[in-house]
Amino acid sequence: MISFTDYALAVYPFLELEWFHRTYYRVLEAFAEGRVRRLMISMPPQHGKSVGATTLLPAYLLGLDPDLRIAIASYSASLASKFNRRVQRILCSAEYGELFPDTTIKRGSKPPEYIRTADEVEIVGHEGSLLSVGREGSLTGNRVDCFLLDDLYKDAMEANSPLVRENCWEWYTSVVRTRMHNDSRELLVFTRWHEEDLIGMLRQREPVVELRMWEDLERVSADGWLALNFEAL
Known part of the structure; x- marks a missing residue:
């Protein structure tokens, strides 16, 4: 199996990776392999968190398992759709096709029985799909195998609003x-603006293991979270 970092450089050869990106990608690889089931990552703005978690990761997951049903969520439906379109471009690339030839999506009108829109795409010949939704959007009738939640708060103003935080939690x-x-x-990847955001609420209620050394990957319980924080320097 190709590593997540090597895959990322193959489909995005222009990527410039710092040391923390390689750590970030190694943790995302553990998530993709199923070694970590629940992962929360916090990172400052403009450090490539969405490129890793909601652009590169969904295509990698579908390459490993074309039957996986994935949902991407963000603070707005338009941003979530933007992520979905980026993933679709990766899925259609020649570089991706060489790595994962069994994972393909509809091109043009063929095959006609499969869905491909800005918000939803299905994997040809498999049960897998990628769905995008904005915060507080509906998911009625959709079973999800893997949830990727990226920046459910637009900015500090939203995160500092008790009403927004309550609606997000609900x-x-x-x-x-x-x-x-x-x-x-499920993967939560945020820039944190408030102690009582979704990550903060989950930390108060559910077991969390802080990732400080690679051995911590093996310490997470089945219902617990692995947490990784990249501090702004």
């Missing part, structure tokens, strides 16, 4: 959690 507990099953995976 949406997460009543929509996101109800679409998952016992083996589902």
Whole structure:
């Protein structure tokens, strides 16, 4: 199996990786392999978190398992759709096709029975799909194997709003959690603006292991979270 870092450089050869990117990508690879089921990552703005988590990762996951049903969520439906379109461009690239020839999507009108829109795309010949949704959007009727939640708060102003935080928590507990099953995976990747954001609320309620050395990957319980924080310097 190709490593996540090597895959990223193959499909995005212009990437310039710093030391923290390689750490970030190694953790994302552990998530993709299923060694970590619940992962929360916090990172400053403009450090490539979305390139890793909601652009490169979904295509990598579908390459490893074309039957995987993935959902991307962000603070707005338009941003989530933007991520979806970026993933689709990777899925259609020649470089990706060489790495994962069994994972393909509809091109033009063929095959006609498969879906390909800005918000949803299906993997040809498999059960896999990629769905994008904005915060507080509906997921009725969609079972999700892997949830990728990227910046559910637009900025500090939203994160500092008690109403926005309450609505986000309600949406997460009543929509996101109800679409998952016992083996589902979830990734939260945020720039944190408030102690009581979604990551903060989960930290208060559920077991969390801080990733400080690679051995910590093996310490996470089945229902626990692995947390990685990249501090702004």
